[in-house]
Amino acid sequence: ECQDDFYGVNCSTPCTCFKNNTDHCDSITGECVCKPHWTSSDCTVDKNECLVDPLACPNYSECRNLQPGYECNCYLGLVKNTQGQC
Numbered sequence: 001e002c003q004d005d006f007y008g009v010n011c012s013t014p015c016t017c018f019k020n021n022t023d024h025c026d027s028i029t030g031e032c033v034c035k036p037h038w039t040s041s042d043c044t045v046d047k048n049e050c051l052v053d054p055l056a057c058p059n060y061s062e063c064r065n066l067q068p069g070y071e072c073n074c075y076l077g078l079v080k081n082t083q084g085q086c
Helices: none
Strands: 022-025 032-034 061-065 070-074
Touching: none
Parallel strands: none
Antiparallel strands: 022 032, 061 070
C-alpha cells in the first residue's frame, strides 16, 4: 500500500488528483476516486447533480447546481414543508 499521493511500482509515481476534491488515489492504478459532488480524471470538475439526476429535487421545485452540490428551490409562491416538499 502506497502513501496517499503515490502509486505504482515502488510507489514512485505521483498521483495527479486535485487533493481537496479527492477521496483517495488508487495505489495500483493511480485513478482518482473523487469526493461526492466532484468528477473527472483529476477530480477538478463540479458534478452537475441537476443533469445527472433529473429527480434530485421534489415536485414543484427547480434544481440549482452549486459548486459543490446543489439546492432545490420551490417554484414562486410555494414554500417547503417540514419534509422538504414544496
